[in-house]
Amino acid sequence: KNYYTSTILGRDYNYFVNLFFWIWFVNFNVGVFNALPLYPLDGGIMFKLFCRKKLGGRVSIKTIDRMVYVLSLILFILIVCTIIIPYFKS
Numbered sequence: 001k002n003y004y005t006s007t008i009l010g011r012d013y014n015y016f017v018n019l020f021f022w023i024w025f026v027n028f029n030v031g032v033f034n035a036l037p038l039y040p041l042d043g044g045i046m047f048k049l050f051c052r053k054k055l056g057g058r059v060s061i062k063t064i065d066r067m068v069y070v071l072s073l074i075l076f077i078l079i080v081c082t083i084i085i086p087y088f089k090s
Helices: 010-034 042-055 061-088
Strands: none
Touching: 042 061
């Protein structure tokens, strides 16, 4: 006797599970990338607002903007380096 019940999708079940996994995986990673404190992304804007709220009275807004831009530039360089450096290794 066959004690296993078949799914609604039948044999195509694995294809749909794989498709939904990859949709979830890409969506999750786009969300994580968007949360990075790089200025054009949402994480950078949130970081800028956070710094303005915490340091607003002691440091000028222009200085806070420069700090956020420098951090964004450093993170961008690190991301680019992690992509490019493996191609230079022999």
